[in-house]
Amino acid sequence: MEINLTNLGEIKALLEKHGLWAKKILGQNFLINPGVLDKIIEAAEIKETDHILEVGPGLGVLTKELGKKAKKVTSIELDIKLLKVLEETLKNNTNIEVIHADALRSEPPKTPYKVVANIPYYITSPLISHYLENENPPTSMTLLMQKEVAQKICLKSGKFTYLTLKTQLFANPTLKFKVSPGSFHPAPKVESAVLHLEYSPKCSKEKAHKIIEVAGRAFKSARKKLSNTIPELKDKLEKLELTGKRPQHLEISDWIKLVS
Numbered sequence: 001m002e003i004n005l006t007n008l009g010e011i012k013a014l015l016e017k018h019g020l021w022a023k024k025i026l027g028q029n030f031l032i033n034p035g036v037l038d039k040i041i042e043a044a045e046i047k048e049t050d051h052i053l054e055v056g057p058g059l060g061v062l063t064k065e066l067g068k069k070a071k072k073v074t075s076i077e078l079d080i081k082l083l084k085v086l087e088e089t090l091k092n093n094t095n096i097e098v099i100h101a102d103a104l105r106s107e108p109p110k111t112p113y114k115v116v117a118n119i120p121y122y123i124t125s126p127l128i129s130h131y132l133e134n135e136n137p138p139t140s141m142t143l144l145m146q147k148e149v150a151q152k153i154c155l156k157s158g159k160f161t162y163l164t165l166k167t168q169l170f171a172n173p174t175l176k177f178k179v180s181p182g183s184f185h186p187a188p189k190v191e192s193a194v195l196h197l198e199y200s201p202k203c204s205k206e207k208a209h210k211i212i213e214v215a216g217r218a219f220k221s222a223r224k225k226l227s228n229t230i231p232e233l234k235d236k237l238e239k240l241e242l243t244g245k246r247p248q249h250l251e252i253s254d255w256i257k258l259v260s
């Protein structure tokens with residue numbers, strides 16, 4: 001009999017059977033709301049020809065739904081103890097491959113792919129950077145993440161954070177919908193949201209990496225004027241009339257001109 005991975009009783013029984021529990025250190029919060037699963041699939045705009053890369057499949061609840069829609073699903077799981085669970089919950093899904101690896105260290109597929117995942121919240125920023133800045137980036141990323149971080153990524157120019165800039169250099173973000181803590185087991189202490197990132201680079205990778213390096217120094221002292229945090233670009237700042245500005249006030253086009 002197939003396990004219902006959105007039923008809390010069956011989830012607890014499954015974890016107990018394998019001597020497991022959700023680990024705070026790995027940011028594990030298992031999604032148990034079937035309505036949210038449907039909305040994630042819809043937000044990801046999955047086609048039957050797609051290759052989906054999933055990070056942190058957990059018990060496989062989202063993984064199974066992805067497998068119903070996509071041609072192939074590759075799931076990366078760091079917790080070795082969950083591999084036995086996934087063998088059991090995904091045993092009838094022939095188009096799903098589970099890999100034991102660290103998603104922040106593994107290389108993505110060489111062929112086109114989309115990232116869809118309920119990600120551990122503590123790796124949100126490095127995970128987005130790892131894939132969007134990769135030599136072979138995904139066509140899109142649809143991520144269930146902390147609501148506050150998703151909102152920061154979607155900020156308009158004039159209110160940018162370093163993460164906002166790093167993300168929007170490579171992708172167009174859309175906050176699709178919010179998710180309550182009760183949709184997970186165990187329930188996190190923060191609200192969540194699904195963020196969709198459509199890959200859309202604003203400049204060459206070489207220029208983007210230069211912007212990230214320069215902006216990184218500027219955002220470390222975000223309250224200071226750019227003339228004080230990146231003095232080596234003083235002449236360009238003056239030419240572009242940005243001398244008195246702070247990093248959060250610049251448009252992406254300003255950063256591109258600044259490092260050109």
